[in-house]
Amino acid sequence: MASDGLYRHLVPNAPLYRRTDRDPADGTAVERYASLRAAGRPIPGLQGPQLTSSWQGRIEQILLALPAWATEDAESATAYRSLISALRPGTEFVVVHSASTRTPIEEWFIDAGHAGTVTWVPLPDYVRFTDWAEDAYVSLRDTGDGSSYLMEPWEFQRAGDALIADAVEEYAGIRAAQAPLIFQGGNCLIGDDFWLLGTDYFADSVTLLQGRRAPVTPPEGADLGTTVRQLFGDYVDSGRTLTLVGTRKPIPVAEFRGRREDDGYFLDLPSGGTGAFQPIFHIDMFMTLIGRQDDGRFTLLVGDPAMADDLLGTSSPYALSEVYDQIATGLTAAGFDVRRTPLVHRSTPGQSLPLADLRAVAQREQSAALASAVRELADAGAADDTPVTVRDWHHVTWNNCLVENSADAGRHVYLPTFGHGDNADLEPVDQHMTRVWENLGFQVHLLADFNSFARRQGVVHCIKKYLRRGN
Numbered sequence: 474m475a476s477d478g479l480y481r482h483l484v485p486n487a488p489l490y491r492r493t494d495r496d497p498a499d500g501t502a503v504e505r506y507a508s509l510r511a512a513g514r515p516i517p518g519l520q521g522p523q524l525t526s527s528w529q530g531r532i533e534q535i536l537l538a539l540p541a542w543a544t545e546d547a548e549s550a551t552a553y554r555s556l557i558s559a560l561r562p563g564t565e566f567v568v569v570h571s572a573s574t575r576t577p578i579e580e581w582f583i584d585a586g587h588a589g590t591v592t593w594v595p596l597p598d599y600v601r602f603t604d605w606a607e608d609a610y611v612s613l614r615d616t617g618d619g620s621s622y623l624m625e626p627w628e629f630q631r632a633g634d635a636l637i638a639d640a641v642e643e644y645a646g647i648r649a650a651q652a653p654l655i656f657q658g659g660n661c662l663i664g665d666d667f668w669l670l671g672t673d674y675f676a677d678s679v680t681l682l683q684g685r686r687a688p689v690t691p692p693e694g695a696d697l698g699t700t701v702r703q704l705f706g707d708y709v710d711s712g713r714t715l716t717l718v719g720t721r722k723p724i725p726v727a728e729f730r731g732r733r734e735d736d737g738y739f740l741d742l743p744s745g746g747t748g749a750f751q752p753i754f755h756i757d758m759f760m761t762l763i764g765r766q767d768d769g770r771f772t773l774l775v776g777d778p779a780m781a782d783d784l785l786g787t788s789s790p791y792a793l794s795e796v797y798d799q800i801a802t803g804l805t806a807a808g809f810d811v812r813r814t815p816l817v818h819r820s821t822p823g824q825s826l827p828l829a830d831l832r833a834v835a836q837r838e839q840s841a842a843l844a845s846a847v848r849e850l851a852d853a854g855a856a857d858d859t860p861v862t863v864r865d866w867h868h869v870t871w872n873n874c875l876v877e878n879s880a881d882a883g884r885h886v887y888l889p890t891f892g893h894g895d896n897a898d899l900e901p902v903d904q905h906m907t908r909v910w911e912n913l914g915f916q917v918h919l920l921a922d923f924n925s926f927a928r929r930q931g932v933v934h935c936i937k938k939y940l941r942r943g944n
Contacts, residue, residue: 475728475742479838484742484823484865490542490603491929493746493754494631519650520617522624524663524710528762530942531882532875534565537937538606538637539578541571541598548925549604550581552889555921556875556933558585559887567645567940569594569602569637594644600633607757607935608657609634610649611709621647621940624709626656627681627688647940652708653688654678654701659755659935662762664771668710669760672719672750675701716807718760719750724796728842731849731861732790738850738861740831741820743791746868746930752796757934758870759797759816763913764878771809772913775801776816776872784815784901791866792818814909815902817869817891821928822862829857869899869924871906873932876915881944884915889923889933896924 477494481487537557543549557566566587570578572595582591596602609631610623623638638649655678660671678701682691691700705715726744733739748754759776766772778792797816805811826834828850835843850861875887888910892900903919910917923932 475744475840475842476838479834479840479843480742480745482834482838483740483826483863486823487865488925488929490540490605490632491931493930494603519615519622519708519711521615521711522613522622522707522709523616523712524661524668525612525614525939526665526942527661527663527757527939528764528876528878529665530877530944531879532560532564532877532939533943534567534939534941535560535937536567536569536606536612536641536940538569538602538604538634539571539574540602540604541574543604544574544577546925548922552921552923552926552933553936554581554585556887556937557581557587559918559920560585560587561882562586564590565941566591567594567641567647568592569596569606569640571596571598571600573598592645594637594640596633596636596640600636602633602637603631605631605634605659605931605935606637606938607659608755610638610938611656611658611661612938612940613709616712623647623649623938625649625651627651627653628655629657650708652704653681654704654708655681656709657755658938659757659931660751662756662760663710664713664762665765666712667714667716667771669716669718669756670705671748671754671756672717673748673754675717676750678704718756718800718804719748720796720799721750723749724752724793726791726793727846729840729846730791731846731851731853731855733850733853733855738828738853738855738859739822740826740846740850740861740863741791741866742864743866745866747793752793752800753868753870754930755935757873758868758930758932759872761814761872761874761876763812763876766810768810772812773804773809774812774814774872774909775804776870777801777813778816778818780813781815781817781902784905785817785898789818812909814872815905816872817899817902818866819869820864820866822864825860825862827857828855828859828861831861832857867928867930869896869927870932871902873934875933875937879944884913885918886910886915887918887920887933889920889926891922891924891927893922893924896922 642649761774763772779794877885
């Protein structure tokens, strides 16, 4: 992925607060928590960590993080209000918000009939947290004493999101703790006797233990992969089997590509949102858990860009369909009932720059990847004065939804929609996904337009955290 500075130069109109944003990596987080070093198998007060399900049971308590800008952006506010209104009366909310914006946000909950079930968690206006509430921690309970936790990774470098769990602990009585592992909530999906973790963060956790200032000391001669699995059992989930989702080798995705289409020339940034071993950096963007069938197999949905192209009559040059197919095949071989669903890889055209200007940027930034794309454009026929349109790419995914498979409340799915305005061509996929869920026996609650979230590399599953589920 392009550096943030180069990316912002080429795509100056890119939205802020993308889910893939992070601050520059450094060692300060490790230094700050150096006092937590331990050896062997440390357990931070947990007897039996158990993750909150991604699909099973009624949604009883849910966390939202609403920074000030979310109340000011009309598209975002409409999408949030559609979700709040769709969730059933009696749902409990924990709402992290900028201190000065509680009044307009409170009106959303009053209008939706949730006035008495909200716990408010104010953060100072100067804290730059994002609305991606899913990622900076995982939600779990200790089966030993029934206490609830937000378990944080060893470091989390997206704006001020690492402050959220401590604030929730203060106001909502849910404990905050930290694990000597690298993970984000969006790269975890929790089944019944298993849970899924994207391979990227398992690899990052192995790398963490190999570092000079690793937070724990693995037993001498121990296999690091085995040690990381044990640590995930100690800190994250002790009862479920951990299954990794991803490829065996890193996915080769170009940072920049020069492309000619008919008489137009484009500088594409296709790698935004792609993981090292995953076609998207978080598995909740292309996978959805459903539940067990009568034959005992667990059903899950896996996105399929080729299916989306068939529905829309499009061709997506950087969609990585073969990677999704590889993951689906592996999960099928592991015994899962895998159903495929359309997933769109879509570009947003931005500014146009002469080829000569792009060549100068590549030289100034010393970007070999951009220089290679400039040569591709020149080879395709672009001259120095030829205008080249920069295209940023993102994923539009219906897999990123909220699922309730409940014995008491029935089957419900809270499904984002995208066939609106300039993206009205996506309405057939909205309709297709409605039928998919209805055929699975779910009541479909259609949400508002989530294109503005998708443009920032996330959708509705990314903006919440399940805290508690019922039957």
